[in-house]
Amino acid sequence: MLESKESPLVSPLISEKSTIYAYILNDIANAVFHSGDRLISTKLAEKYQTSINPVREALKQLQGEGFVTVEPNSGARVALFEYNTLRDVFEILQLLEPYLMTWFVEEHTDEDRLEMGRLLNEMETATDKEYRSLDTQFHWLTVKNHYNQKAVDLWRRNRLILLAMQSNVRLNTSRIKQSIEEHKRIICGLENRDVKVVLDIMNEHIGNSGKYWTKYLLSNKMR
Amino acid sequence: MLESKESPLVSPLISEKSTIYAYILNDIANAVFHSGDRLISTKLAEKYQTSINPVREALKQLQGEGFVTVEPNSGARVALFEYNTLRDVFEILQLLEPYLMTWFVEEHTDEDRLEMGRLLNEMETATDKEYRSLDTQFHWLTVKNHYNQKAVDLWRRNRLILLAMQSNVRLNTSRIKQSIEEHKRIICGLENRDVKVVLDIMNEHIGNSGKYWTKYLLSNKMR
DNA sequence: TTTTTAAAGATTACACATTATTTTAATGCA
DNA sequence: TGCATTAAAATAATGTGTAATCTTTAAAAA
Numbered sequence: 001m002l003e004s005k006e007s008p009l010v011s012p013l014i015s016e017k018s019t020i021y022a023y024i025l026n027d028i029a030n031a032v033f034h035s036g037d038r039l040i041s042t043k044l045a046e047k048y049q050t051s052i053n054p055v056r057e058a059l060k061q062l063q064g065e066g067f068v069t070v071e072p073n074s075g076a077r078v079a080l081f082e083y084n085t086l087r088d089v090f091e092i093l094q095l096l097e098p099y100l101m102t103w104f105v106e107e108h109t110d111e112d113r114l115e116m117g118r119l120l121n122e123m124e125t126a127t128d129k130e131y132r133s134l135d136t137q138f139h140w141l142t143v144k145n146h147y148n149q150k151a152v153d154l155w156r157r158n159r160l161i162l163l164a165m166q167s168n169v170r171l172n173t174s175r176i177k178q179s180i181e182e183h184k185r186i187i188c189g190l191e192n193r194d195v196k197v198v199l200d201i202m203n204e205h206i207g208n209s210g211k212y213w214t215k216y217l218l219s220n221k222m223r
Numbered sequence: 224m225l226e227s228k229e230s231p232l233v234s235p236l237i238s239e240k241s242t243i244y245a246y247i248l249n250d251i252a253n254a255v256f257h258s259g260d261r262l263i264s265t266k267l268a269e270k271y272q273t274s275i276n277p278v279r280e281a282l283k284q285l286q287g288e289g290f291v292t293v294e295p296n297s298g299a300r301v302a303l304f305e306y307n308t309l310r311d312v313f314e315i316l317q318l319l320e321p322y323l324m325t326w327f328v329e330e331h332t333d334e335d336r337l338e339m340g341r342l343l344n345e346m347e348t349a350t351d352k353e354y355r356s357l358d359t360q361f362h363w364l365t366v367k368n369h370y371n372q373k374a375v376d377l378w379r380r381n382r383l384i385l386l387a388m389q390s391n392v393r394l395n396t397s398r399i400k401q402s403i404e405e406h407k408r409i410i411c412g413l414e415n416r417d418v419k420v421v422l423d424i425m426n427e428h429i430g431n432s433g434k435y436w437t438k439y440l441l442s443n444k445m446r
Numbered sequence: 447t448t449t450t451t452a453a454a455g456a457t458t459a460c461a462c463a464t465t466a467t468t469t470t471a472a473t474g475c476a
Numbered sequence: 477t478g479c480a481t482t483a484a485a486a487t488a489a490t491g492t493g494t495a496a497t498c499t500t501t502a503a504a505a506a
Contacts, residue, residue: 042488051460053276056489057283064287066373073466073489088373095318150289150311154377265456274492279458296457296498450505457498468487475480 012140013156013163020048021058028067028078029160031167035081039068065157067164081165083217089158090210096155097206098199100143105195108142116141116187123180128171136163138183166213175212182208233356233386235363236379243271244281251290251301252383254390258304262291288380290387304388306440312381313433319378320429321422323366328418331365339364339410346403351394359386361406389436398435405431 014029016022024044027033044055059076062068070076079085104112119138123131136159146152182205189198233252239245247267250256267278282299285291293299302308327335342361346354359382369375405428412421 040488052489053279053459056276057280060280060283061287064284066376074468075489084370085373088371091322091371092374092377095322099314099318147307148311148314150308151315153289154315263456275457276491298457298499448506450503452503453501455498455500458496460493460495462492462494464489464491466487466489468485470485471483473480473482476478 012144013136013160019058020044020050020054021061023048024058025062025067025160028062029163029167031164033078035078035164037078039076039078041075067157067160079161081161083214085161086165086210086213086217089161090206090213092158093155093162094203094206094210096143096151096158097202100146100148100151100155101198101202102195103146104142105190105193105198107145108190112141113187113190116183116190120180120183120187123176123183128176131171131176132163132166135179135183162213169216178208179205233359233383235367236359236383236386242281243267243273243277244284246271247281247285248290248383251285252386252390254387256301258301258387260301262299262301264298290380290383302384304384306437308384309388309433309436309440312384313429313436315381316378316385317426317429317433319366319374319381320425323369323371323374323378324421324425325418326369327365328413328416328421330368331413335364336410336413339406339413343403343406343410346399346406351399354394354399355386355389358402358406385436392439401431402428 014022014025024033024039033039039059041052041055041059044059045052048055059068059070063070063076067079068076069079116138119134119141123134123138126134139159140156143152143155182201185201186198186205189201233249237245237248237252247256247262256262262282264275264278264282267282268275271278282291282293286293286299290302291299292302339361342357342364346357346361349357362382363379366375366378405424408424409421409428412424
């Protein structure tokens with residue numbers, strides 16, 4: 001009944017904790033609720049041991065953020081995550097990354113870079129589930145302190161959609177290897193504070209990731 | 224009591240009509256409710272002749288969209304629109320415009336361009352309030368049909384924030400003149416389907432607009 | 447003037463009534 | 477028997493009233 005209360009939240013992308021909102025979002029991001037699933041308020045109220053209204057309010061907030069769709073008189077559903085969604089999300093991230101990253105290249109601290117190195121180390125021996133979490137932490141580190149928190153929030157939301165779409169899919173080993181290499185080069189570029197180099201790598205990095213998932217979805221005929 | 228029900232909605236950026244959500248958003252965009260104003264659910268329920276829960280749900284949705292902030296146990300407020308907000312919004316629009324516009328340059332119809340010309344004509348003789356609406360319609364035309372509706376929605380939301388910040392401010396005549404000239408050049412570039420030219424103008428157009436409002440806010444010590 | 451106390455006002459959550467929708471079962475027809 | 481249409485029951489969404497809790501405001505005392 002309350003299993004999702006005990007499962008860890010997708011830190012650090014979900015900042016609010018211990019709210020119905022956070023629980024539902026967490027369950028969407030971890031694909032406990034799948035794309036298109038009905039989100040029935042009475043059921044959710046029972047699951048999270050509360051009444052209907054708080055659930056409805058959480059769903060409305062999630063609707064505003066784009067994770068949930070609501071049809072009048074017909075209730076809420078997890079937003080449809082399809083091939084087009086993936087394309088849209090990747091294209092938005094491809095706009096945001098260079099914008100956010102430029103600031104980071106110039107303003108990041110040595111401490112930041114050390115932390116990134118630590119995450120990179122863990123990646124070498126991580127399972128694919130752990131890898132995904134480390135990858136998220138790595139990139140979160142590079143965006144979270146940007147002065148434009150509206151843009152950061154946008155990044156965060158789109159990233160959560162990616163997580164939702166990817167969470168019941170196993171990464172293949174060669175893609176992980178490739179991705180780790182790209183991360184290494186990013187840290188390298190950061191050390192030299194070379195904006196152009198870092199942006200080039202980032203662009204390639206997102207592009208490769210996009211290609212990988214696009215191919216994956218297509219081969220699974222997910223429309 | 225019900226005055227805002229009769230006032231026209233900020234078409235076309237507010238698609239849902241006749242809902243509490245739309246009424247509140249409209250009143251924010253038209254600065255009936257100002258930045259930082261408390262949004263007291265009982266008062267709003269009375270104003271829109273409904274009960275508290277529908278209002279709370281509308282506010283939650285608006286919170287998810289970034290128009291409203293909610294402090295637990297302390298209620299909702301119109302989001303703070305300050306100098307930094309303007310900067311953030313303009314920078315996001317500056318990312319989105321070229322992305323959305325590139326598609327439009329290549330895919331727009333002659334009909335679209337005619338409609339833009341018509342709007343431009345009206346601008347010549349418009350009051351500043353009318354001008355703002357026409358300007359919104361002009362740019363909405365160039366983004367609304369893009370395949371990435373997530374990005375379109377983003378654009379729409381940021382544009383609404385601009386409207387909210389600008390709606391109790393009079394535009395000066397020389398800025399309107401300049402702006403009309405820029406619109407003319409955009410149409411010209413569209414006719415030749417020249418992406419580079421249009422993007423250059425657009426960038427200049429947004430930049431000028433940003434400079435104007437930045438200067439305005441600074442000189443009015445709006446932080 | 448500052449602190450304490452009391453009152454008013456709002457937020458939150460819950461139970462319930464109404465309305466709409468979805469699902470299930472029943473009926474008629476090929 | 478199989479299929480489509482219709483009718484009925486179950487389910488869920490929406491909106492209202494209300495009680496409890498927390499905040500804010502105002503007044504009184506130190």
